[in-house]
Amino acid sequence: MSLDERFLSVCKTTPIVDCHNDFPYACRLQLHYELHQPDTKFDFNSVLNSQTDLVKMLKGHMGVQFFSCWIECKDDYLSQDFNKPTTVVRDTVEQIDFIKRLCREYPEHLSFVHTADEAYEKFLEGKGEKISITLGVEGLHQVDLSLAVVRQYYELGVRYITLTHNCDNPFATAASSIAAGKEDAGLSSYGVDCIREMNRIGMIVDLSHVSHKTMLDVLKVTKAPVLFSHSSVYQLTNHERNVRDDVLELVKKNGGVVSVNFFPVFIRQHGNEDATIEDAVDHIKYIVDKIGWDHVGLGSDFDGIPHGPKGLEDTSKYPDLVKKVWKVTGATEQDIAKFMGMNVLRVWKDCETVSHQMKNSELVESNWDKREWVFPGYGRSFPEIYPGSLQSHDNIYKDDKLDHNPRNGKVSK
Numbered sequence: 001m002s003l004d005e006r007f008l009s010v011c012k013t014t015p016i017v018d019c020h021n022d023f024p025y026a027c028r029l030q031l032h033y034e035l036h037q038p039d040t041k042f043d044f045n046s047v048l049n050s051q052t053d054l055v056k057m058l059k060g061h062m063g064v065q066f067f068s069c070w071i072e073c074k075d076d077y078l079s080q081d082f083n084k085p086t087t088v089v090r091d092t093v094e095q096i097d098f099i100k101r102l103c104r105e106y107p108e109h110l111s112f113v114h115t116a117d118e119a120y121e122k123f124l125e126g127k128g129e130k131i132s133i134t135l136g137v138e139g140l141h142q143v144d145l146s147l148a149v150v151r152q153y154y155e156l157g158v159r160y161i162t163l164t165h166n167c168d169n170p171f172a173t174a175a176s177s178i179a180a181g182k183e184d185a186g187l188s189s190y191g192v193d194c195i196r197e198m199n200r201i202g203m204i205v206d207l208s209h210v211s212h213k214t215m216l217d218v219l220k221v222t223k224a225p226v227l228f229s230h231s232s233v234y235q236l237t238n239h240e241r242n243v244r245d246d247v248l249e250l251v252k253k254n255g256g257v258v259s260v261n262f263f264p265v266f267i268r269q270h271g272n273e274d275a276t277i278e279d280a281v282d283h284i285k286y287i288v289d290k291i292g293w294d295h296v297g298l299g300s301d302f303d304g305i306p307h308g309p310k311g312l313e314d315t316s317k318y319p320d321l322v323k324k325v326w327k328v329t330g331a332t333e334q335d336i337a338k339f340m341g342m343n344v345l346r347v348w349k350d351c352e353t354v355s356h357q358m359k360n361s362e363l364v365e366s367n368w369d370k371r372e373w374v375f376p377g378y379g380r381s382f383p384e385i386y387p388g389s390l391q392s393h394d395n396i397y398k399d400d401k402l403d404h405n406p407r408n409g410k411v412s413k
Helices: 003-011 023-031 054-059 088-105 116-126 147-156 175-179 189-201 212-221 245-254 277-291 315-329 333-357 377-381
Strands: 016-021 062-069 110-112 131-138 158-162 204-206 226-228 257-260 296-298 374-376 396-398
Touching: 003 315, 003 333, 016 131, 016 257, 016 296, 016 315, 016 333, 023 062, 023 088, 054 062, 054 315, 062 088, 062 116, 062 158, 062 333, 088 110, 088 131, 088 147, 116 131, 116 333, 147 158, 147 189, 189 204, 189 212, 189 333, 204 333, 212 245, 226 245, 226 333, 245 257, 245 277, 257 277, 257 333, 277 296, 277 315, 277 333, 296 333, 315 333, 374 377, 377 396
Parallel strands: 016 062, 062 131, 110 131, 131 158, 158 204, 204 226, 226 257, 257 296, 374 396
Antiparallel strands: none
C-alpha cells in the first residue's frame, strides 16, 4: 500500500487527538459567545477564517479534541498578590458552557465525552464524521486558590488542568517567571496537595507552561502519568516553555506524554524567524528518538497562536504532518497510531485507573496557608458550631453600615 493508503487505513481505528485548541477563547474575545445575533455570521460547519472549524477538523481526520478553557492571568503576570479578587472562575465556567453549547448545536459531528473509553467509542461510531470533545483548563490561577474548584471543574467535564499559565500561583512556578529572571521555586507544599487531589479524582496533570523545577517536583510526587498538552523540545528550540532532556527521561519513567506545540516561536530552529512543518517533524522525531513512541502526541495551540508553521496552518493539515513523520521515521502502523492519539488516550485511561485505586483515599481539604478569609462583621454574631469554633481560624471581619440596623439596634444582614 502507498503511504496515503496506509494512513487512511490507520485512521479507521485511530483518532487524531489534539490536546490543546484555543478556539473557545476566540469566540469569547470576538463574539462574547453570542452565536445567533442578527449581525453574527457564525456557522461552525462552514469554512471560517479561524484555524479551527468543522470542515477543517474533519478534513484533518480529527477524532478527539481537548478544547482549552483558557482565561488569562488577571493581573500583571509577575504579580504575587494571589488574594486579589478576580472573575476568573466565572469566566472559566462561561468557557465550559460555550463548549457544551457547541456540542449541542452540532451533534452530528461533535460528542461531549467524559471518559477515555467513551471518547474512543464515539470516534469509532462516527466512522470519520464525529469528533469527541473534552476540556482542559489552562492554569491553576483559574481555580482561585481552591481545591474545591478543581473538584467541581472535574464534575463539569474538565479532564486536565495546566498547573500554571504565564503567571505564578500558590501551587507552582511558571516558565514565564523564570524567563523574566525570577527564582524557580518549583512546586509549593500546597501544590503537592493539589497533585494528590488531582490524582485522586482522575484529573490529568498538565505540565505545559510550568518552570523546569516545577516539572521535576511534580514528577517526584504524582502517582499518575502526566501530560504536556502543548510543549516542544528545549534541545532544539531553547525556550523555557519547552521540555529539557532530563525531564523527557522522567516522563518516560512516569509513562507520560509530551504533545508537541505548533507555535512557531516554540519550534523554529537555526535562528529562523518563522517555522515550517519540518520543524514540527523534527521536534516529534527528537522525542521519539530520545524516549520512544509511547510518549509523544499532538498539542497544536491552534487559535491561540497568530499563525501556524508553513505547511501546518490549521486543523486540516494533520494528515500532512502524520505522513511526514511516518516517512522520516519509517514507523510501524502501531507506532504511528500511538503518536496520532492512542498515547494520550492511554494517559487519560491511566489517570482514571489511578483514581479508582485511590477511591478510598480521603478528600484533600487543605487550603492555601496565606489565603485571606474575609467576612462581614455580623458573621461574628452567628451561633458557634461547637465551643471555640468561631475562634478556630484567623478571619478578617469588615464592619460596615449594614452590620447594625439603626431602627432597632440589632445585628442584621
